Amino acid sequence: MKNVFKLSLLVLIFTLLSCNDDFLERVPETEIAVDNFFSTEEDLSIYINSLYSFPGFGMYYDDEASDNTATTGNREIKTIMTTDANATTITSGWDWGTLRSINLFLANSDRANVSEEIRSHYNGVARFFRAQFYMDKVKRFSNVPWYEDVLTTTSEDLYKESDSREYVIEKIFEDYEFAVNHILENQPTGAINKWVSLAYASRNALYEGTFRKYHHELKLEDSANTYLQLASDYAKQIMDSGNFSIHKTGNVNTGYSSLFNSQDLTSNAEIIFANIHIANLKNSGTGATVFGNYEMSPSRDLVASYLMADGTYFSGQSNYQIKTFVEEFMNRDPRLRQTYAFPGWELNYVSNYSSGSTNYVQQLNKNFTGYHQIKGFINNNDPDYRNEIDVPVLRYAEVLLNYAESQAELGGISQTILDITINELRDRVGMPFLTTTVITDPVQAARYPDVNNPLLLEIRRERRVELAFEGRRLDDLNRWKSGEILEKEPLGLYFPNLGKFDLTGDAINDIILLDASQSIPDITNREKNSLGITLVYYRVGNVGESVDVYLTNGTSGYVVATPERGAFEDPKHYYRPIPASEVTLNSKLVQLFGWN
Numbered sequence: 001m002k003n004v005f006k007l008s009l010l011v012l013i014f015t016l017l018s019c020n021d022d023f024l025e026r027v028p029e030t031e032i033a034v035d036n037f038f039s040t041e042e043d044l045s046i047y048i049n050s051l052y053s054f055p056g057f058g059m060y061y062d063d064e065a066s067d068n069t070a071t072t073g074n075r076e077i078k079t080i081m082t083t084d085a086n087a088t089t090i091t092s093g094w095d096w097g098t099l100r101s102i103n104l105f106l107a108n109s110d111r112a113n114v115s116e117e118i119r120s121h122y123n124g125v126a127r128f129f130r131a132q133f134y135m136d137k138v139k140r141f142s143n144v145p146w147y148e149d150v151l152t153t154t155s156e157d158l159y160k161e162s163d164s165r166e167y168v169i170e171k172i173f174e175d176y177e178f179a180v181n182h183i184l185e186n187q188p189t190g191a192i193n194k195w196v197s198l199a200y201a202s203r204n205a206l207y208e209g210t211f212r213k214y215h216h217e218l219k220l221e222d223s224a225n226t227y228l229q230l231a232s233d234y235a236k237q238i239m240d241s242g243n244f245s246i247h248k249t250g251n252v253n254t255g256y257s258s259l260f261n262s263q264d265l266t267s268n269a270e271i272i273f274a275n276i277h278i279a280n281l282k283n284s285g286t287g288a289t290v291f292g293n294y295e296m297s298p299s300r301d302l303v304a305s306y307l308m309a310d311g312t313y314f315s316g317q318s319n320y321q322i323k324t325f326v327e328e329f330m331n332r333d334p335r336l337r338q339t340y341a342f343p344g345w346e347l348n349y350v351s352n353y354s355s356g357s358t359n360y361v362q363q364l365n366k367n368f369t370g371y372h373q374i375k376g377f378i379n380n381n382d383p384d385y386r387n388e389i390d391v392p393v394l395r396y397a398e399v400l401l402n403y404a405e406s407q408a409e410l411g412g413i414s415q416t417i418l419d420i421t422i423n424e425l426r427d428r429v430g431m432p433f434l435t436t437t438v439i440t441d442p443v444q445a446a447r448y449p450d451v452n453n454p455l456l457l458e459i460r461r462e463r464r465v466e467l468a469f470e471g472r473r474l475d476d477l478n479r480w481k482s483g484e485i486l487e488k489e490p491l492g493l494y495f496p497n498l499g500k501f502d503l504t505g506d507a508i509n510d511i512i513l514l515d516a517s518q519s520i521p522d523i524t525n526r527e528k529n530s531l532g533i534t535l536v537y538y539r540v541g542n543v544g545e546s547v548d549v550y551l552t553n554g555t556s557g558y559v560v561a562t563p564e565r566g567a568f569e570d571p572k573h574y575y576r577p578i579p580a581s582e583v584t585l586n587s588k589l590v591q592l593f594g595w596n
Helices: 002-026 041-049 057-061 076-082 097-111 116-141 165-182 194-214 221-241 300-305 383-387 396-410 415-420 422-428 442-447 454-466 473-479 483-487 580-585
Strands: 069-071 271-275 296-298 391-395 491-495 499-501 511-515 536-541 557-560
Touching: 041 097, 041 116, 057 391, 076 483, 097 116, 116 165, 116 194, 165 194, 165 221, 194 221, 194 271, 194 391, 194 396, 194 473, 221 396, 271 396, 300 454, 300 491, 391 396, 396 415, 396 422, 396 454, 415 422, 422 454, 442 454, 454 473, 473 483
Parallel strands: 511 536
Antiparallel strands: 069 296, 271 391, 491 557, 499 511
8 A cells, every 4th residue: 555655655755846947936024926727626725734733743842841751852841831931032933834825726716727626625625734833822821813804014913912712723623524524535645635624623623612611711611511512523423434443453452552653554543644754755854762761761660650450540559669670661551562661671772862772771861761662663773664654643532532521521422432442442352341339549649630530530540541642642641631730750770779670571680779879980990790791780769869869769769851841830930931022013913921
C-alpha cells in the first residue's frame, strides 16, 4: 500500500514544486491576480494542499512540562509558572496569516469550473482548517475577533474588539458541521476526508464541553452538555461507519507499540490520519532525543497510573510509594513496557542522546528522572528505516475515549458503552475489562477532587495511559481545570539508601550510589559486577549540592528532576495574554483573567 502512496506523494510533491513559481505569480499575497487562479480543480487542490499542517515526530515531545514528564527545556507553561510573566514577555499565538489564506480561498472558490460537490468538498476542507485555526485561538485567549472575510489594510473591522467565546465557538462548530457534511469520504491516502474532520470535531467538542463544565469563571456551565453531546455524536458517527477498528496483532506485548514504530500505517484499521514518511523523499525527522538525556524525562507519577496486570490499582500494592525500579515494572499493564524503557530493555540505536550499549542500564543524571521514553523512539540503527516511520496523528482509540468520556459526563455511561470503548483498548493488551461496579481509587480521586464518579475517574486514567506522550495531556489538564497538578515536581526512581542497585532485572548490580562527601574512584579502581561489567558510580545529595543526582532525602528517596515547578494561578494560567504590542495597535482588545 505504501508503494502506491509513494507514487501519489511523488506526483503531489512535484506538482507543488513545478507549480510553485507559477502559483506565486498567479496568487500573490495581494489580491491583484486572483482572477487568474481558482479556475480548475487542480487550482483548488494546490491551494488547499498549502494549508496542510499536521504533527510529525514532535508530537512525542508535546507532553513536556505536564505531569507526564519533567523538562529542562524552555516551555511556555513552565516560564509562566516560574517567572513574573506578562503580555510583554508572553507574545506568541496572535498571528492571523493562515486565517487570511483560508478566507481568501473561500472568497474565490466559486470561480472554479467544477461541480458543486467538488466545490463543497474543498470549501469543507478550508472550513475545517478555519475551525482548527480558531479552536487553537480560543484555547489560548478565550475571546478573539472572528473574521470570515479577507481583510485589507483599509478594512473597517481590522481593529475591532474581540468576539465572545460563545460566539466564536458557535462559528467554529458551524464550520465543523459544514466540513463533516461536505468533505468527501473517500480521498487519497494522506488527504483530509470526512472521518478526519469528524475526529477533530469530536476532540474539540469534548474540550469545549468539559471546559465549560469545570471552568466556572466562564459562567457557561449551562451550555456544557450541548458540546458534550456533539462530541458523543461525532465520535459515534465514526464508530458506526465500520471503517475503523482497534489494531490488534494477537501479541499483547508488542501490538500497542507497533502503532508507533511502523513503516506503513496506510492500511492500518486504527489510523484515521497518519503523517506518512518515505525515506529520502519525505524523511520522518525522528531522532534519539525523545529517549535520551536531553530535555525531557518521564515521571514516576505516570508510571504509577498504569494498573496491575490483574486490573487492580498500583496504589493498592503494599508500600507502592517505595517500589524500586525493577519492582515497578512487575505484573503491570503491558502498555507500560511499550511506553517506558523497562528493566532489561535492549538499546540498539546509540547516538548523542541515547548513549550506552545494548545491555542498557538506566542513566541517572542531574535534572533527569532516570526513566526513559521509548514510545516514539525508533530503536534501529538504519537511518533509512527510521526515516520511513509514519506518525499516527489521529487514532480510532482517541475516538473511543472521546465517546466514553462524553457519555460519562452526560450521565449515559453503561457496560455496553464501556465494552465498545475502554474495553476494546484493554483487550488489545490483555487487560481485565472495566466494569460499572469499579471501586474508587483514592489516589485518582485525590488527583481530580471535582469528580465523584469512579467510572469517569477510570476513563481519565485510561486516556492518560493510552495517549501518553501523544501531546494530549496539557489540553486534558486544562479542560478538566486541573492545572494545580502542574505544581507538583515530577519525581524519578526511588532508592531506599546508598549502595549498589540492580536496574536491569537480572539480580546483578549495575550502579552504585555514593554520599556527596565521597569521591568516585578512577576507572581502573571501580568495582565490577559478576558479569565483569564496571558499575556506574553516582554521587548523590540534596538539591543544590555539587553532586550527580539529587534525591529527595539527600541519601535516599526519589530522584529529583525539576526542583521547582512554580505556582499555577487559577484561572489566569489557563489562558494567555494578548501580546502587549497588539493591544497598543488596537485599544479595543481587552486582556482577560488578570493578564496585563
